Every structure is written in C-alpha cells, then in structure tokens.
Amino acid sequence: MQTRLKVLFVLIIITLTLPLSVNAQTESNKFIVVLDAGHGGKDPGKPSKYGYTEKEIALKVVLAVGKELEKNKDIEVVYTRKTDVLIDLFQRGKIANKANADLFVSIHCNAHTSQAYGSETYVLGVHRNKTNFDVAKAENEVIFLEEDYEHNYNGFDPNSPESFIGLTLMQEQYLDQSIQLASLIQQNFTSKLKRKNRGVKQAGFIVLHQTVMPSVLVETGFITNTSEGKYLNSKKGQGELSVAIAKAIESYKKSVDQNFVATEYITEEETIIPSEEKIIPNTIFKVQIAAASKKLEPKSYNFKGLKELSRDKEGKLYKYFYGYTSDINKIQQMQKVAKQKGFKSAFIVAYRDGERISLEKALNSGTK
C-alpha cells in the first residue's frame, strides 16, 4: 500500500513538474525585441546612385540598435538576420512569433525620384493614399524573389491595392501599441535629431502582417536624397538613428511597465457622477486602461484603486479594462476617471455580440 502511494505520489509530481519545466524554458521574463533589417542577400533594397544600398544601411542600423538595447539587462534582442542574407518575409514574422516577442521593429530606407527627405514610421493598416501604398508596394515586392510566394501569402499580390484588404488583420489588436511605439520613434527622430518628421502612417506591409505583437516598420530616411543618403550611410548617422530608435523602444517598455506599478491603495471612492443614461442596444463599452505582456490580477491594488476591472488575453498581450456597460454616457465618465487616476491614454472600446467593433460603428448604429 505504502509503495503504491509512493508511486502515485511520484507520478503526480512528474505530471505537475513536466509542464512547468517546459514553460520555464519558453517564458522569458525579459522584454523581447525582434529587430528586422530589411532586405539582404540577392535583394539589395533601394540603391542610391552613390553606390550604397538599403540592405547594408538597414543591417548596420539594426546591429547598432541591438547593441544599444543589449546594455539593458531587462531586454533580450532577437535578430531576423545579422549578416547579408535574404530572409523570406513570412519567415521574419515566424522568427518573431516563435521568440514570443514583445515588439517587432523592421528597419528600412525610403527612396523617391524626387529629392524627398525625412523619416516616417509605419504601422500595419489599409493604405489611405497612393503614396503610402507605393512605399508598402516597394517593400512587399521582394516576395517575387521567394520560392513559393503564392502559397506562403495566400495569393497576396503586392501590385494590387485591393489585395491587402482581403487579408485578415491580426495586427489590429496591437494597433494602439504599435502607434504608441511609432510615435515615440518619430518623436526622437524629430526632437533629438532634427530629422524631418513625415509622421506615423499606415500601409499594408506584408512583413508586419505576419506578426502577433505590436510591430512597426521604420523608414529611416531617403537613400535617394543627396544629403540624407550620405547621412544614412555615415557612421554618425547610423549611430544617431540607432540610439533614437533604441531609446524609443525603452520609453515604450517603460510606459508599459508603469501601468503596472502597484500604487498604494486609494480608498477614496470613484466619483462617477450619474448623467443621463444613453443605452446603445446590444453593445458593451469598456475603458481600456493598459495592455502588456505581463499578467496581473485585475484588482484595485494593481490599478490605482479602480474597481470594475477585467482582463482579456489577445495574442501575447493582456489587456486591462475598467467598466462594463451599455451606457455610453457612463463609460465616458469612467474614461475621465481613469485618466484622472493616471491612465493618460485610457480609451473606450466597444463590443457587439462578443466582437470588438469600432466606437464609431457602435455609436452610429445605436442612434439609427
């Protein structure tokens, strides 16, 4: 009897520890950043008349960004390429997904027949204008060099503006975070380096479509512009750009972490002044107050005393919400409260039949 119990006990221990040890290997506590140097190998990217190429500049910037980030012991850097080789676009996303990364940052250079100059950072989305489409098209065309692109991209055609719309936008759930990082990068380029700010933009980059984490694509500058091209190809330029990008990534990480600093418990009641009720049928509103890869209990002490908290897991991110109501007036009040408590970027999200819908759609259909 005793031996049988022992055997049973050992079996239980094995069952309990096996999955745990597997988790321990794959779940890193570090903040994982995947750095992706655009192009490589037989794909030079954009050439300039001075003889330097996008693939070389992108790689040098990426290696320098990585070196900068690796100084931070809380950050782990994964590279899609560290040498002059061509990696298929879908493989780049796979590398990031496999690494369970927190961020994906793809580095490129722009080109134009004019003397256009300046930096811009993209997040994935439907291109709203031809200029953005043209930038994405140029970056997507590399799939024609790949072996089995029809199969790997489900018939995606980089030359067709409509083709992209047919793809499921997995990135949509990371859009807020991607925009946040893109804005930080552009801010650093503009305020610290005095680069011309061409803004945060949206277009259908296939390399961003493959990832399941906040992802951006940085067009550091125009390789075709006489002076900017020289700057991009210089050690000074690459050094400055890479520090600006690395600092933006660290600021992003910090802002994500800060949402989770357990503050002292605030006992004062939330002051939601009841206003006139305005119910939108079949619709649930919540205030998103934070999103991060860190899992925390949705309890008041973790969220500056806020109550009515909930948590959702979307991909690798945990999203934290405040409030749950069909009353749009009430949720707007709650958004104000969240902002007052320090969740400066708190915003309202809407759901219908369990599906996330845009706030605009929720409000329009509700009033009809």
Ligand SMILES: [Zn+2]
């Ligand atoms: Zn490129």
